[in-house]
Amino acid sequence: MTRLIAAELFKLRKRLMTRVLLYVLVGIVVVLYLLLYAVSRVTLPANGPPPGTLQNLLGLPVALPFAMSILASFGSVLAVILTASIIGNEYNWRTIRTMLICSEGRLRLLGAKLISVGILIITGMVIGLAAGFIMSLVTTAIGGYSFDFSFATGGYLWDQFLQFWRTLYVLLPYTLLGFLFAIVGRSAMPGIALGIGVFFLESIVTTFMILAGGWVARIPDFLPSANVRAINTLNQLPQGIGGGFGGDNFQLPGVTHAFITLAIYSLIFAVLAFYLFRKRDVTTN
C-alpha cells in the first residue's frame, strides 16, 4: 500500500487545487485575524461579546485554540472538497480504470487515497495553526501589546496537542460523507455538494428542532453537528466565542456521547464507501 500512497501523494502534490485549498485556508486565517483586529479597535455594540474578548482572541494564549476553531469550521469545508475530489475526479477524468489496473486491489487503492488525503489535511492543519500563530504575533505587535510566552507551559501545549487531534476527529464525519457520495455519484460534485450541504444545512435544521422543544429538541444529540460542537467546547476559547445553534443555553451532549456518535457516523460512511467501491462494476458509463 505504501506504493499507492506514494502515487497518491505525488498526484496531490502536483495538483494546483491542493495548493489553492491551502492558500485559501491560510487566507481565511489571515483575513479573520485582520478583521478581528480591526473590529477590536472600534466600539462594540452592547449585545456583542464581552469587552476585551476580541483582544483576547488575538492574544497569544488564545491564538492556537482560536486557529483550531477556524480549522474545525472552515477547514471542514476545504477537507470535504479535497476528500471528495481525490476519488470523484478519478471518475470525472475516467482515470479510475487506469488506476485500478495498476493497483494492488480496490480496497488498498481507496485506503491509500484516504491515508494520503489524511496526511494532506494534517499538513494543512499544521500550516493553518502556524498561520494563526504568526498572525497572532503580528496583531500583538501592531496592537502594541506585550509578548508574554509564560502561558506556554507543558499543560498548555498538551491541551493544544489533544485539541489538534480532536479537531481532526470532528472533520471526519463530513469528509467521509463527501468521500462516500463522490463514490456513489461517480463524481466529485455530489460528494462536495452533500458534504458541505449537510455541514451547513444541519445547523439550520438543528436550530429549528431546538426551537420546537420536547423530544424533537433532543434529536440533534444524535446528529453530527451538536456532537462536533460538544467536542469543540473542550477547546479553551473565551466565553461568548464559538457559539452555534441554540446559543450558549443549549445543552450539548456529553463528550463521550459525542465521540461515540461521531465514530459511528464516520464508520458507517467509511464502510459504505469501501463496500460500494469494492462491489461496483467500473463501466464506461
Added chain:
Amino acid sequence: MANRTTIELPPTSAKHNDIVLRTTGLTKHFGKLVAVKDLNLELRRGEVFGFLGPNGAGKSTTVGMILGLIAPTVGSIELFGLNLKGNEWAALRHVGAVIEEPAFYPYLSGWDNLEALAKAIGGIPRDKIGEVLQRVNLQDRARDRYSHYSMGMKQRLGIASTLLRDPELIILDEPTSGLDPAGTKEVRDLIPKLAHENRAIFLCSHLLHEVEMVCDRVAIIKQGVILTSAPIQELLAQGQVLQIRVDDPTQAAAILSSLPWVQSVKRENDLLIVNAPKDSASRINRTLAEHNIFASELVSRNVSLESVFLQLTGGESGD
C-alpha cells in the same frame, strides 16, 4: 449450447504457445440485459488477437471483466494460469491495457502521468519511463501537460503506459483512434513487434483493414455472443468466391443454383458471384459448358474482413 464458442488458438511457434488468457463460460448480465454470454476464449503468447463487434456487442464488457473492472455473473477468467478472482494483483500485474480512449490526469505532464503509474505499480526504474516514451516517439513532448496533447499523442501515451511494466498481455482498445496516417502506421508496425517480443496482444478495433493487417486471429462478437472465431486467413478463405462472366447470366445462375455443392449464387450486373468450394472452378466451368454456356471470365475473388464482418453482423458498423 448453440452459442457456445471456443476460440482455439494454435501456437504461432513452439516456444511461444503457452496460454496467457483463458475465459470459461464468461457471462455478464446487467439487470435483464445479457451483455456477454458464455464466452470461451484462449489467447496464446506471441499472438495478436482481434476482437471485433458492432456497438454494444459486449467488447468493452469482456475487456472490463478480463481486467477485473467488471465482475462476471458466471464463468471464470484465467490469466497466466491464475484464476483472476482472488488473484487480481498477481494476475493483472503482467497485463497492460488501454481501454477505449486513454485516460490520464490532465494537470500532469506525460512524464508525470507515467511516474504516478510507475509509483503505484512499484519496482519500475525512472529510466523505464524515458525508454517507453521514446518507444512511442513522445520523448520531446514528455514534459508537456497531458491536457495539451493531441488525440494521437494521448493514444501514444496510453501505449507507453502499457509498456511500463513489460506486460505479457497487452489489451488495446482502438489504439489508432485519432492518430494521423503516419502515427497509425507507427502503431500498426509496433503491434506485431510487441507480439514478437513474446507477448500476447488483445486488440479491439473497428478498423477492419487494420485488424486484417496485424492480427493472427479474430473473433467477431454480436449481442454478447461470439459469431465466429478463426485464424484470419482461414476466415478470409471461407469467404472466397468465384466471379464468373457469361453471356447469359440468368440461365447460368439457374443452372449453378441447382448444384448441391454451390452455396449461393448472386448477380452483380453482368457477373455472377458464386459461393462454392475453392477447388470447384473447373467443375463449374464444365457444367456451364455442358449447357452451352461458356465463361469468358472465371476468377477466384477474396473477400475482405469487412465483408465477412458485415455479413456476420448483418451490416452493423464495427465501432
